[in-house]
Amino acid sequence: MPTLAEAETILRTQFHLSKFRPNQFPIIQAALTGRDVFAILPTGGGKSVCFQIPGLLSQQLTIVISPLIALMVDQVTGLKRKKFSAECWHSQLDQNQEQHLLAQLTNQNLKFLYLSPEKLLSSKVQRLLKSQTIGLLVIDEAHCISLWGHDFRPSYLKISGWLETLSPRPQVMALTATATPTVQVEIKKYLNLIQPLVITNEGQRSNLQLQVLNRNSPTKKLISILTLIQNQPQETILIYCATRSEVELLTRILRRLQFRLQFHRPILGYHGGQTKQLRQSLQIQFTETSAVIMIATNAFGMGIDKPNIRLIIHAQLPSNLENYAQEIGRAGRDNLSATTVLLVSEFDWKIQLQLAAHQPYHDFKMTWLRQFILSSQCRSQTLAEYFGQKILVCGQCDNCRQKLKLTAHPISQPNPKTFALYQQLKKLKIPYLPTLKLVALTQPHSITELSQIPGVGSGWLKKWSGAVLALTQAHQVNRLL
Incomplete structure (x- = not known):
């Protein structure tokens, strides 16, 4: 039987990590002794290590069930990079690739x-x-088993029937990042886990700072997004939108304003309506570029492991707290401080009602989402309660900072020079102040640059451009970073 000492050696030599994370240790210990495992670990919490190391130490085949091709390909690529035998059998393999996989399987040359x-x-x-001896069956994203889960897949329900046909029965490890108490019960029930070790995530990761900002107009949201980006001048930022059209619109706006704001990073837009080749190209660019701004629907993120995402913005409401928890969990995987900002408007609720009206338990999930947003309780506590956990207050979310009488987090505050220009522009008594805030942020120096700002039309230009440009040109500040 493999030992923990051997597991720790692989961790150091192959994964280049000095020690296991607290929850990884008991999971791997149970896996090495053949015990079933059910574990809830946060996004970025190192789930793959929990089954890859036992699989490497086993003499038998490890099968990993996963819902997304991108997620499987990413993990298989990582294993192959370490010179381990792993393959991913999916619908997009050509005939030669499938024949190669079948030959490896027939010759029992595969580890994964x-x-x-x-x-x-x-x-x-x-x-x-x-014809294979299967030592370990891993059910990744196990919440897909449950009707209550946010990504229910009917085919997950049939895994247990296939499992019963195997003799000997392999050890089973079910893993997920998000499972409410109801979902947890259904996972254990449908998989028929035998006296499993159960590990639950102990609440929100301590390096994440959660904020919610009410912004009831598109212009106010855009001002907040631009301010947040400017305050993170050299970092990777992920912006989630609820619809494909919003992704395309925000991508166009940010690219149009990029020259004035000097973002110094590629601006990418990603959604499920794009071709497979384009999505793959965008994923590679996001992963391999040191600093990038990605605007995406929730089709993006699964299978993407980029440790230095410093800021995640939700430009619209997520569909539920499970998706929200998974999406913000992609920030700060290097364990350094990261910020998540959820921008909310009343119109967002209408969008989600249309998008998710026919999903199971929609009303229940919307109620919890509204409670998370409107409550003055610690945001991390509310999120933990939804998943059936109890934690201490985080002391760093916007609600905690307000109770501790701390100033708002600086990442959401405008640059002092921007604020000074805005105060000067206000004296012109131009109606609709949010447009003036955009002018102060972008500091246009010509009619062409001014016309690119959302909300500035021909009538506005004719009436106000002279006075506005006189102020921006006289302000003589460097372009904001």
């Missing part, structure tokens, strides 16, 4: 085989797996 639940249930795959 990644499958979608739908692929696992095909008769061809099940027939081939009958």
